[in-house]
Amino acid sequence: MRAIRPYRALLRLLPEDLRSRFGHGMEEVFLLRLSNARSPVGKLWVWARAAVDVGAVAAREGWTTMKTTTRGGGMDGWTADLRHATRTLKRSPALTVLVVGTLALGIGTSTATFSVVRAVLLKPLPYAEPDRLVAVWPEQNFNTAMVRDLVAAAPALEAASGVSGWMFTLTGQGEPLQVDGARVSPGHFQLLGVRPTLGRDFRDEEGLPGNDGVAILSHGLWVRAFGADPSVIGSTVDLATNDRPRHTIVGVLPPDFRPVFGRPDVWVPLPLAPSLGLTTDSTWYVSDRVARLAAGASVEQATEQVRAFARDAHAQLDQAIRASSVDVAGVQPLRTHLAGRLGPVLWVALGAVTLVLLIACANVANLLLARGESRHADLSVRAALGAGRERVARLLLVESGLMGVLGGALGIALSFLLVRTAVRLAPSDFPRLGEIAVDPAVLAFGLLATTAATAVAGLIPALRASRAHAAAALAGQGRSASARISSRLATTLVGAQVALALVVVIGSGLMLRSLGSMTSEDPGVDGRGVLVLRPSPPDGRYPSGLAFHAYYDQVLERVRGLPSVESASAIHLLPGTQDNWNFPTFIEGVDIVQGEVIPSVNFRVVWPGYFETVGVPVLLGRSLSVTDDASAELAVIVNQAFVDRYWPGEDPLGRELRLFSTGATPHRVVGVVQDVRQHGLARAPVPEMYFTHAQVTWNMSFWVVARVRADGSPLTAAEDVRAAVWSVDPDVPIGGIDELASVIDQTAATTRFVTVVLGLFGALALLLAAVGVFGVTAYGVSRRIPEFGVRIALGASRSEIVRSALAGSIVATALGLGAGLVAASLSTEALAAALYEVEPTDPLTFGGVAALLLAVAALAALVPAWRAGRVDPVTALRGD
């Protein structure tokens, strides 16, 4: 029943006759609506709809009234009000700028945030019937045979496609071009409901080895690399893949097509010989699956069937498919899967920005309230001359409406700017980044926010002002009575503002502390001044592993010879990237009980000098060197986390590891290095093994790492290094040139982005709350000047006066802080997923932010209160 009072206030917008006759019915229907809404979001929606409903009917009735009244009385209509309002706003430019600016900030930030939430969480995916698309068992790598067998095993899935990200090298078109690509099941585009705009889709038989020499291009690549030439269809292109260097281009996708996973520009089929099955197919690189639910099938049914499929696969092949992975097997809606961990954080951001908007509304209401008070005389005269209560309220509503329109227009313009900035600043792995835009739905949200904000901000003062009794006001009595009510209302609004601001600022404070503890983690490497780049010889260019390694030997020799380079080495998986290899490892002293899982340990291959170049200290034993070659005993270096896990308190040096099987030749531990946070600052180090390239001569590409001399800059050295690499082989594309420090720093990019966004909201909330406290105190002081004058004349000290002027605001702030602390402790749990090593109810943040807000509020109140202490009793007493 609490909800009915604000709704009743809202109904005051309606004409008297409609309200008195049907008011009770409307309340009943509204409560029915409200009781049908289950979630808080649903209730909010009912409120918004009800406000629009009342607003629309009020406008309609007002329009009808205006038509009838203007016909009779000329200047009495809305146009006259509008003209009058324009004049009033021009007369007090400072107030107008403050109100319009506050509204614009609130509306602009909330509209911009909504556009992000909409793109990532709400907007349907840009494929046919997107609600039937699911991601299948994302935790597990598949092979192609599993993808094929999936649909037969899970009838709840109509079709499924495997997707495997692939790097292709486009040669023969000028400089070799490294392009992101994907191998997909031939039915991939059909499953998504996308057809090439040029040429054709893959055919089913192109999933057979021998028929798979076909490729589909993105519109972007077609324009970039082929000059948008339609005759590319049917021509062949060299993608430099091992098995089949030449592919026939069969299609070009539409310009607005958005890939499901990653950002590929070339697609080729995932081939599979029909004779291969789960245990015989070796293509274990199918990292993602997208599937379409059969008509009428549910996610739960599909999950059940996929889990049965997983159990079966585990029974056949427990090495590749772990029991722990089977436990989480299932499907999830593709949209949820793509939003990932960011989903809850975005809802938090939207919540925070809504609070900012509410603070802005409270501020505007307060400013208008204070102004309404100073216009008391003007309005009372109007009332005395026969303007009805509705008429006066309408005049004020037109004024706030005008400011609302200006604020809304500016705010929406601001949101365009904010969205553009946000898209530029967002980390590149931000989900659905390309879809973030201010579109009609977002504009509608902006308009709704404007209407709601204007109604909330304008309604309170309008209702107040219209209630003033004309005769009493003219007699000079109404003023103090109604002023007392206004000032109580204003104080309540300030308390609410402080409470809301506290919630938002605590949220940003928590994010700031997370970012702080994340970036203060030692990444384990000294990445500053270390240039990284990845020369990737096209598949097939160097036929054997040895030839591959000989190529990198030459590259490193040239790079080391550069005057700007201090040292250089290579590693196959760079710290700060998400790639990972791990292999079952038999560890000396760690018994494997029959049927238990063999430890799978992260595996990295490096060149001699790697640890020295990137600054990883060797804690025990020795580093890997050139003498650890093919003829020497097999050597391995492990990290501290490995020793802590498998050999705690024991001497690791000289012990043995065997990869894959107990019969393999052992690698002997020659050293222990410090832990490195390979997968980003937020991920704790895990056991790792480092092997030397000379003893693992597989065919794989490496990252070159080069420490630049202290007096040189890595980016100027980049040109020399690039030239040195191309001097070995000009046909090898070079990717990912960067400084190692910035690669590692990028792993905190999402946290940093969220922190910046929430920090911005927090700062805004703080500023608005300060303006609110200042405004209310200043207004209170100006109203009480005669009283202060009397008290000073009667001998009160200046500090007593200042204290008395401060009292109201401090009490309001303190109550607001109390309410805010409770609200914050209930709501920060939603941020938990985004926090790193900070509790959602971190007492330090809560206390610190509360103190900060108290200080800001005190400062904002002190300025006008100080003025109260300077009141000259003579002038003050003459004034009234």
Next chain:
Amino acid sequence: MARVNRPGAEQALAALPLHPHDFRILMALVEGPSFGTEIVRTIEAAEPNTRLYPANLFRRIRDLLERGLLEDSPTPKDADPRRSYVRLTQVGHEVARAEAHRLNELVREAAALDLLPGA
């Protein structure tokens, strides 16, 4: 439309076509007098995707009262006295009937144009 000689029929024809919400309100009252929430429940039970909001609903009810399609009805003894009950007038009944015929004609024409396959 051969029923022009019935009482109130001319007035009824002049009121056509009805706004869909107005028609729904009239239909909700065919079985007897009712009031706000009851009307909403009846309409939403028949059309689950519709959501009626109070100000607009009562604005329509007031207009229907002014047009003479509805009239005030005494509140039953055991009901909340603040509830204002309304019922169909003779004219209101005629208008609802005429609207139903009009829609029926419309559907028949649509079917003739093959817009209703399978119907």
